[in-house]
Amino acid sequence: xxxxxxxxxxxxxxxxxxxxxxxxxxxxxxxxxxxxxxxxxxxxxxxxxxxxxxxxxxxxxxxxxxxxxxxxxxxxxxxxxxxxxxxxxxxxxxxxxxxxxxxxxxxxxxxxxxxxxxxxxxxxxxxxxxxxxxxxxxxxxxxxxxxxxxxxxxxxxxxxxxxxxxxxxxxxxxxxxxxxxxxxxxxxxxxxxxxxxxxxxxxxxxxxxxxxxxxxxxxxxxxxxxxxxxxxxxxxxxxxxxxxxxxxxxxxxxxxxxxxxxxxxxxxxxxxxxxxxxxxxxxxxxxxxxxxxxxxxxxxxxxxxxxxxxxxxxxxxxxxxxxxxxxxxxxxxxxxxxxxxxxxxxxxxxxxxxxxxxxxxxxxxxxxxxxxxxxxxxxxxxxxxxxxxxxxxxxxxxxxxxxxxxxxxxxxxxxxxxxxxxxxxxxxxxxxxxxx
Amino acid sequence: xxxxxxxxxxxxxxxxxxxxxxxxxxxxxxxxxxxxxxxxxxxxxxxxxxxxxxxxxxxxxxxxxxxxxxxxxxxxxxxxxxxxxxxxxxxxxxxxxxxxxxxxxxxxxxxxxxxxxxxxxxxxxxxxxxxxxxxxxxxxxxxxxxxxxxxxxxxxxxxxxxxxxxxxxxxxxxxxxxxxxxxxxxxxxxxxxxxxxxxxxxxxxxxxxxxxxxxxxxxxxxxxxxxxxxxxxxxxxxxxxxxxxxxxxxxxxxxxxxxxxxxxxxxxxxxxxxxxxxxxxxxxxxxxxxxxxxxxxxxxxxxxxxxxxxxxxxxxxxxxxxxxxxxxxxxxxxxxxxxxxxxxxx
Numbered sequence: 001x002x003x004x005x006x007x008x009x010x011x012x013x014x015x016x017x018x019x020x021x022x023x024x025x026x027x028x029x030x031x032x033x034x035x036x037x038x039x040x041x042x043x044x045x046x047x048x049x050x051x052x053x054x055x056x057x058x059x060x061x062x063x064x065x066x067x068x069x070x071x072x073x074x075x076x077x078x079x080x081x082x083x084x085x086x087x088x089x090x091x092x093x094x095x096x097x098x099x100x101x102x103x104x105x106x107x108x109x110x111x112x113x114x115x116x117x118x119x120x121x122x123x124x125x126x127x128x129x130x131x132x133x134x135x136x137x138x139x140x141x142x143x144x145x146x147x148x149x150x151x152x153x154x155x156x157x158x159x160x161x162x163x164x165x166x167x168x169x170x171x172x173x174x175x176x177x178x179x180x181x182x183x184x185x186x187x188x189x190x191x192x193x194x195x196x197x198x199x200x201x202x203x204x205x206x207x208x209x210x211x212x213x214x215x216x217x218x219x220x221x222x223x224x225x226x227x228x229x230x231x232x233x234x235x236x237x238x239x240x241x242x243x244x245x246x247x248x249x250x251x252x253x254x255x256x257x258x259x260x261x262x263x264x265x266x267x268x269x270x271x272x273x274x275x276x277x278x279x280x281x282x283x284x285x286x287x288x289x290x291x292x293x294x295x296x297x298x299x300x301x302x303x304x305x306x307x308x309x310x311x312x313x314x315x316x317x318x319x320x321x322x323x324x325x326x327x328x329x330x331x332x333x334x335x336x337x338x339x340x341x342x343x344x345x346x347x348x349x350x351x352x353x354x355x356x357x358x359x360x361x362x363x364x365x366x367x368x369x370x371x372x373x374x375x376x377x378x379x380x381x382x383x384x385x386x387x388x389x390x391x392x393x394x395x396x397x398x399x400x401x402x403x404x405x406x407x408x409x410x411x412x413x414x415x416x417x418x419x420x421x422x423x424x425x426x427x428x429x430x431x432x433x434x435x436x
Numbered sequence: 437x438x439x440x441x442x443x444x445x446x447x448x449x450x451x452x453x454x455x456x457x458x459x460x461x462x463x464x465x466x467x468x469x470x471x472x473x474x475x476x477x478x479x480x481x482x483x484x485x486x487x488x489x490x491x492x493x494x495x496x497x498x499x500x501x502x503x504x505x506x507x508x509x510x511x512x513x514x515x516x517x518x519x520x521x522x523x524x525x526x527x528x529x530x531x532x533x534x535x536x537x538x539x540x541x542x543x544x545x546x547x548x549x550x551x552x553x554x555x556x557x558x559x560x561x562x563x564x565x566x567x568x569x570x571x572x573x574x575x576x577x578x579x580x581x582x583x584x585x586x587x588x589x590x591x592x593x594x595x596x597x598x599x600x601x602x603x604x605x606x607x608x609x610x611x612x613x614x615x616x617x618x619x620x621x622x623x624x625x626x627x628x629x630x631x632x633x634x635x636x637x638x639x640x641x642x643x644x645x646x647x648x649x650x651x652x653x654x655x656x657x658x659x660x661x662x663x664x665x666x667x668x669x670x671x672x673x674x675x676x677x678x679x680x681x682x683x684x685x686x687x688x689x690x691x692x693x694x695x696x697x698x699x700x701x702x703x704x705x706x707x708x709x710x711x712x713x714x715x716x717x718x719x720x721x722x723x724x725x726x727x728x729x730x731x732x733x734x735x736x737x738x739x740x741x742x743x744x745x746x747x748x749x750x751x752x753x754x755x756x757x758x759x760x761x762x763x764x765x766x767x768x769x770x771x772x773x774x775x776x777x778x779x780x781x782x
Contacts, residue, residue, distance in 0.1 A: 009613055009640045011669050018612070022681040 047119075050112060054105055061101040174223035177287040181218055184286075218287045221372065225264065229323070235267045238428075239322075241399065241406045242268075242351055243275060245432065246318065249349050252277030256317025256345055261304045261336070262324035266292040269299070282307045305332060308339035318349040323428075325382070326354045326373050337389040344435040350391065352382070356398065356429040360422040379411045379429050386433045394433030399426040408432075437507040437781065438470040440498055442516035444478035444489070452700065453529050455601060456577070457512060460527075460780075463773035469781070474498075478513075480534070483552045486515075490563070494518040510780055514560070517567040525780050526568065527596060528576045528585065530697055535560050536588050537695075565589040575779065578698040578720045595723075596779055597771045600700040602676055606707035608759065609684040611752060614642045615713070615745055616686035618679065618701060621649030621670070624694045629715075629736060631658050634667050636742030639749035641687060643668045646679065683708035688748045688755060692736060695719040706730065706766040711758035713744045724769075730762035 192208065229235060252258050252272060260268050263281025265288060272279040280298040283289050292299035300307065304324070319340045325333055340350055357363035357376035367376045379396030386394035396411040411429065416422060441464075443457050457473050464471035476492065479485035498509045498521040509521040514532040535557040540548045547553035568574055568585070574593040576582045582593045619625040627645055634643050645655075645668065652670065659668050674682070683689070689705035692715040702721040705712045712731035714721040725731040732747065734740040748755040 009642055011614075011642050011644075011666055014612055014614060014642065015644065015669065015671070018681050018685050019678065021609075021685075022675075022677045025677065025681070027677055 047112060047116060050108075054108060054112075057101070058105055061098055061105070173291075174220075174226075177218070177222055177290075178220070181286065218285045221285060222265075222287045222291070224370070229264075232265065232267055235265075236271055238399075238406060239268050239271050241408060242320075242430075243271070245349060245351065246272070246275075246277060249318070249347065249434075251317035251349060252279060253317070254278045256348070258318040258320060259316050259343075261308075261319060261321040262327070263292065263297075263299055264288050264322070266295055266297045266299060268320065268322060269297045270295060273297070305335050305339060308336070308343055311339075311343045313342055314345045316343050316348060317345060318351070319344060320349075320351040322351075322353045323355070325352050326367070326375065326377055329374055334385070334389075337385060337391075341389055341391070341435060346435055348435040350386070350394075350433050350435075351430055353428055353430040354382070356425065356427055358416065358422065358429075359425050359427050360419075362427050366427070379431075382431045383411070383433075386431055390436065391433035392436045394431065396429050396431050398429050438505065439464055439472075439508045439510060439781070440506045440521075441471060441473045441510045441512065442493075442498070442519055443473060443475050443512040444514075444516060445475045446480075447477055452698070453513065456529060456598060459598060459601070459773060460510070460776065463777050464781070466773070467777045467781070481547075483547075483550075483556050486532075486556060487559075490515040490518060490560075494520075496520065508781065511571075514564070517564060517571075524571045526571045526574045526593075527776075527780060528574070528581055528593070530577075530581055531564060531584065531588075532560055537584055561588060565591065568593075573780075579723050580695075580697050580719050594779075596776055597698075597703075597769060598776050599771050599773060600704050600707070602680065602704075603707060603771075605676075605680055606704065607680065607684050608709040608763075609681075611687045611710075611756065612685045613640060613749060614644050614686055615688055615690050615748075616644055616646070616682055616705075616710075617690040618646040618682075618704075619691075619693065620647050621645070621651040621655055623651060624696075625649075626692050626694055626715075626736070627651065627655050628658060629692050629738060629741060630690050631655060631662065631664065631668055632738035633741035633745065634664050635662050636739050637667075637745050638742075639746045641745050641749045642666070643690070644671055644682060644686075645669065646671050646674050646682065648673050680708075683710065686710055687752070688713055688731070688745070688759075690714075690741070690745075691718065691721050692741065693718050693721070694736075696721065703766060703771065705759075706762035709756075709759040709763040711748060711755050711762065713741060713748070715741075724765065725762075726765070728758075730758055730765055 188208070230238075246252050246258070250256075252275075256278075258272060258277060258279035260272075260279060260281040263269055263283050264285075266281060269279050269281050269292070280300070281292065282300045282302060282304055283292070284301065284303055286301060289299050289301040304321075308319075321336075325336070328336065344350070354377050355362050355367050355373075357367060357378060363376060367373060379398075383394050383396045397408040398411055398414060399406050400409040401407075408430070409426075414421070414425065416425075441457055441460055443453070445454065457475075461471045461473055476489070478489055493515045496519045498506050498519050500506065506521065508523045508525060509519060511517050511519065511524060511526045512529050514530075517526060534544045534547055535553075538544050539557060544553075547556075568589060568591040574585070574591060575596040576585060576593050577596065577598065579595045582595050585591050585593050615630070617627065617630055619627070621627055625647075628651075630643055630645070655670060659665060659670070683704060686708075688711045689701065689708075690713045691699060691701045691705070692713065693699065695717060696719045698720040699718070702712055702714065702724045706724065712721065712725045714725050714731060714733055715736040716722075716733060717736055722733065725733055727733040732744040734744050
């Protein structure tokens with residue numbers, strides 16, 4: 001079907017499409033139905049011709065009553081009585097022949113009638129064959145229509161199933177996650193209790209249990225994130241804007257892997273993997289980590305700072321963190337910068353994305369929707385910290401929509417001189433910097 | 437009946453005339469008669485070779501050959517018209533065009549200027565006229581041929597159309613945005629008109645050209661020059677099945693050839709229920725295409741052709757209606773081998 005809004009047509013795809021359709025059709029040589037034909041018109045003509053011949057023959061075979069006209073002329077006209085005698089003699093001699101002739105003509109006539117009937121029957125059959133041919137074509141059409149209909153239905157069904165899948169994953173996962181979490185804690189508690197029974201818990205055991213306590217909220221936070229951070233697809237789309245940075249810095253090779261701190265549901269890691277980069281993640285949330293594992297992403301569970309501290313110097317190409325730093329107390333934030341600086345290779349990249357308090361909606365309220373947020377971070381502040389900690393070209397970037405695609409916009413280029421500018425500035429910003 | 441079909445051939449070239457002769461033999465046999473093609477090579481030059489050929493045919497007696505009586509002789513091409521037989525029927529594919537409609541044109545310069553050429557022309561016209569007077573019936577393959585016969589030889593004739601080779605297999609399908617043009621890639625077929633037109637087309641329609649021929653390198657160069665690689669494709673030779681499918685799916689068929697006698701492409705487009713864009717000087721196609729009813733007849737100018745293409749694209753309902761009207765017109769013309777045999781034999 002031609003869509004008039006489709007301004008570019010791919011010729012090769014068009015040709016391929018039609019060729020594919022040809023492949024699904026029966027080849028011409030296989031269609032024999034059409035060759036059944038009877039040249040009926042010509043046979044009627046032939047029969048007329050035969051009838052004429054018979055008519056002639058019949059006329060000729062009747063009793064002769066006179067001689068050919070030319071014998072009436074002189075000198076033959078003198079012998080009229082003789083002629084009559086000859087005729088009588090002739091009639092007598094060929095009497096039997098005449099009888100035979102008549103019978104033969106009759107026989108041929110009858111066979112001709114028979115022939116005609118046969119032709120009628122053949123025509124009748126031809127008509128039937130054509131009817132059947134028509135029906136077959138009709139059926140073929142119907143079958144084609146039905147299979148097209150089936151394909152459409154199947155597609156719809158698949159789409160619905162997919163949508164239902166997504167919904168049920170969302171609805172069920174919170175309950176399931178929370179339940180697993182509770183079960184883990186209870187099991188841990190019972191195991192420890194059993195080990196010490198009948199004694200009370202030792203201080204070490206109590207510590208283990210206390211350490212587990214914060215994970216009580218893991219399932220809640222996953223559900224919260226699903227509700228407010230946006231769907232996987234939306235998040236992935238916004239993350240596309242960072243891919244050119246990775247490409248330009250030539251990072252993400254196995255020698256210069258990317259570490260995503262607080263990787264959450266792993267959208268960024270997934271995007272990196274699809275683009276062929278080497279990357280791994282760390283998150284403290286058990287449920288998030290399990291989800292990442294389900295997607296076969298390389299993610300560890302644990303404390304980000306402790307993890308970084310255990311890494312050797314110059315071992316990473318980039319450290320990234322999306323909506324992480326606003327969850328950290330200030331002292332921990334400083335430590336994050338220190339450790340990052342140490343583990344990055346020269347030329348290594350940092351990207352830290354966080355809510356933008358310069359946006360009036362975010363700064364005045366939306367930031368506080370997340371109960372685990374600690375402090376809003378001003379773009380100037382974080383850039384200044386990065387520079388102090390020794391990062392090169394460190395600057396905060398807002399996002400600007402251009403041609404439906406998100407682009408980075410250096411914060412130093414943005415003036416906040418009207419109320420409108422506070423309303424329209426992006427709701428998030430990112431700190432980007434490089435290790436010298 | 438035993439029927440001889442007389443023709444001449446340029447060895448190793450198979451075109452419309454050869455297909456027509458083959459189709460006729462087959463149809464006559466289907467009707468329950470004996471038929472054979474009797475052919476001889478033909479030399480277009482020099483003049484004395486043409487004259488020699490005329491003499492040979494003039495001296496052939498087809499009444500009986502080696503004891504086989506021939507009931508009817510059907511003559512298709514010059515100079516078979518001169519053969520001797522009491523029952524001769526002509527179904528003229530074309531006369532010796534060099535001395536008729538192509539006389540005094542760039543195609544026949546050497547001939548038109550020479551004395552022996554003028555002598556040959558006189559001789560052929562005279563003998564043709566005489567020969568056709570001795571025919572029982574005179575048919576031509578198209579009105580264009582009949583008109584020429586009338587204006588040069590004052591002989592009346594009837595145009596007797598024959599169906600394209602795959603007539604029984606054509607079908608139609610949803611239109612895709614491309615214009616289809618199957619023909620040999622030759623100057624007279626004017627693929628260059630369509631290629632140039634594509635530079636003026638405003639709609640996203642593309643052009644698919646099928647066929648081989650001497651002009652291929654030239655056309656390829658044109659496509660590159662105009663930067664039309666994504667708008668025009670030379671697809672080369674394709675199978676019958678593909679041919680039917682590309683007819684079935686096209687938006688319309690372009691057939692803007694220069695003064696063609698008959699042109700199966702027009703009929704094939706009608707069989708596939710597709711509108712035909714043709715030109716005011718295209719000849720045979722004008723007998724079939726009714727402007728704005730079964731297609732569009734335009735001046736042989738790229739801009740005009742581009743407009744016609746856009747018209748089809750932006751009025752697809754009308755385009756489809758024109759296609760259907762074309763199919764109805766085809767069916768009303770009684771174009772069938774049965775009809776051809778009926779008219780030639782009885």
